[in-house]
Amino acid sequence: MTSLNQITIKEAKKGLKNKKFSSVELAKACLEQVKKHNKDLNAFITVTEKEALESARIADKLIAEEVDLPLLGIPIALKDLFSTKGVRTTAGSKVLENYIPQYDATIVKKLKAAGVVIIGKTNLDAWAHGSSGENSDFGATRNPWSKEYVPGGSSSGSAVSVASDMCIASTGTDTGGSIRLPASFNNIVGLKPTYGRVSRYGIIAMASSLDSIGHFTKTVEDSALFFNVTAGKDYLDATTLPNPTENFTKNLEKGIKGLKLGVPKEFVTPDLDKEVKTGLEKSIKVLEGLGAKIVEISLPHTEYGIAAYYIIQPSEVSSNLARYDGIRYGADRSFFGDEAKRRIMLGTFTLSSGYYDAYYKKAMSIRTLIKKDLDDAFQKVDALISPVCPTLPWKLGEKINDPLKMYLSDVLTVTANMAGVPSLSVPAGFSKNKLPIGIQFMGKQLSESLLFQIGNSLEKQTGFYKQKPNL
């Protein structure tokens, strides 16, 4: 039997509206799950039980008055990179261990206005630097599917909180794969939107030209419902797009008959894990069965993506983290962890006099070529399909002393960030050891509705999201 915390946004909305249960009951079920399993999984840095129950009571009152808000009474969690007024926001780093923001990030404001119940702030690789969740100064998060394995990062706690039913949805940030990778390692849905489609204001910056603000949900439909709230222009973030938002659920049931999907051949390398490859092939079969046409396509500069990314991203990191000097607030710079130190130094080096042209400028030119590869591809196909990560989740500790090896886990995800295009990660089954496998769809800028349409068609056939980890 499904317990209350296991339901989707759609089911919760319906149940709340029909008075099958209250928002307080729903929040309590989630908080109960946190109490049971957070000790093992370490998904939350801060749990805001009191505030959550207060918000839930208010939601129940509004529901009784028949107020209709898009996410009224829905318990969610926020990556601890999102500024929350009056609630500690650490970025997973000891530098901000005691930092309490004076304001809410724009997205937090929007979510609150939509009626959500925030149950806490989730663990992450410090400053969102990492692919495994192990770089948190508050301890590693564990994968609920097998606790000896990493949950993927950097939005590790946000992914695990949804996968283990501690909340109904959660927010994340994706600079080079930080939403899609953990989504794929946890059998849940992760959206990295078009660059600039969601406001970055009030979210602690990592690499400003790459940071995309997205979310984790149990289903594709939930992802669209959540995106209906978060997408849109914000005068406090000059990079947000002026394009009008739409109802992102509008194409969900359209099916995919006649759509042309490209498989980038450079993403299916000989060293791609066999079980991940099988997951991709099985998904392709399902999509073909639904009437999509699958073609092979080439993104010739793929192999340079990760090298260019690991110049551009640390360069922007070194600039963004320069403000943490410990003078006005926060701890001093000796409190940065190893990964932040590495990226600050790498970026300082690649931007320094005498090396700027050879590294930073070169990488920014490669970025042009990667974007052009995608522009060309989308002339030929409607969307792309590929694995999210070339490997299955790995064991805790396996890559922690080899930063380069860790960086290469992002090899298939950075492309979308470099080109600013949206990408949706959806479940694609399990390995023989019951570790989740994910695939991603990429579309041209502003094509999120199309990605939801494809993802929903696949999910309705496979139903992988119904499988839950054995906690």
Place this chain on the structure above:
Amino acid sequence: MKIDVSHVAKLANLPLTHLEKEKFEKQLSEILSYVEKLKEVDTENIKTTSQVTGLENIVREDKAIPSLDQEQTLSGAKSQHNGFFKVKAILE
């Protein structure tokens, strides 16, 4: 590619121990050797991309709006004096 970790750490205002310097020098050199592969690509006539969505000159009305008051602004300050952040002297 060799990287002078002491110099870079000084530029970035990062205090490092001797052991850290050794560890980071090895790790950062490995990463820099890996990114050398970008040299294989001819980018002679390729423009750089720093903004992927093509937005340009985004301005808004220059209008004052309510913001944090002085007390709120200083609520996280480690040290304050008469409503200002108090910091160590830069010049003696």
